[in-house]
Amino acid sequence: MPSLRRNSLAEQATEAIIDLIEDKQLRDGDALPATAELAEMLDVSVPVIREAIAGLAAIGLLKRQQGRESTVSIPDSSHMSRLLKLRAAGTEVEDERLQEFREIVEVGNASLAAGHRSDADLEALDEAMQQLRSVRTTEELHAADVAFHAAVARATANDLCELTLEALEPLLWRLRRRVWGGWVAAGGGLDTIVEAHSTILEAIRSGDASGAARAMTDHLAQARTGLETALDAGAERDELTA
Known part of the structure; x- marks a missing residue:
């Protein structure tokens, strides 16, 4: 997965996470890689990944739970x-x-x-x-x-x-x-x-x-x-x- 070095990193990270879900064929309830791991994969900071995850959770594509990795959620x-x-x-x-x-x-x-x-x-x-x-x-x-x-x-x-x-x-x-x-x-x-x-x-x-x-x-x-x-x-x- 290519590094993200352009403007609007959170938006680009969001698209990259969606691509990751599609590429790995993750299903409802499947866990995403850890936040730190995603940050390393995309060559961005942890706060950028957190912002991207928050945005995806807001539209129903991810679920966040305290102390656990985010999981995929299929929007209804x-x-x-x-x-x-x-x-x-x-x-x-x-x-x-x-x-x-x-x-x-x-x-x-x-x-x-x-x-x-x-x-x-x-x-x-x-x-x-x-x-x-x-x-x-x-x-x-x-x-x-x-x-x-x-x-x-x-x-x-x-x-x-x-x-x-x-x-x-x-x-x-x-x-x-x-x-x-x-x-x-x-x-x-x-x-x-x-x-x-x-x-x-x-x-x-x-x-x-x-x-x-x-x-x-x-x-x-x-x-x-x-x-x-x-x-x-x-x-x-x-x-x-x-």
Whole structure:
């Protein structure tokens, strides 16, 4: 590993440690070399290594324990979620942009799910559909909706799809409430939402990738209608309507 002799040594050390993790194929819970050993390997001071390790721990890639060497930690959706929330807050991401991104993610998820769903995935989707059909409050509606779309993401058999949707959920929860208020204000009801989810499920069940993508697109068009109405009228209704 080459010595680091340029500016921003802590940043360079950070990248070098990440490269080390990849090169040695370290997994969750594996220990890094000792701080002094890393400093010698990279030809930098111990404080530089400590700063790099602190930065990697802050983003969830390492865990630090008192009196022990740092260990590798695989970031999960909570780490990505915090980054997305900070990004959204720092740049004032508009709900329209969030809806656009959701459409890209969820339509792709539906298409992949149709090609990779297992019996266990279909059972989870059926359970989520039962929850949707029995909701009585908006909180139950949003929870059932989250469960359904999470089950679609799991059915893709692609960890990145599931990770991305999980990370988006805190932002999507806010969006869902706004969309529902607009949907009700536009004259929409629960039955059509439930039917849209059922159509998605049946396309996934039958292995129809293009049909699943189309059904998800149609469902998210409902969400877009609700969002546009909410933006136009400031709708904030919460009650369920048949």
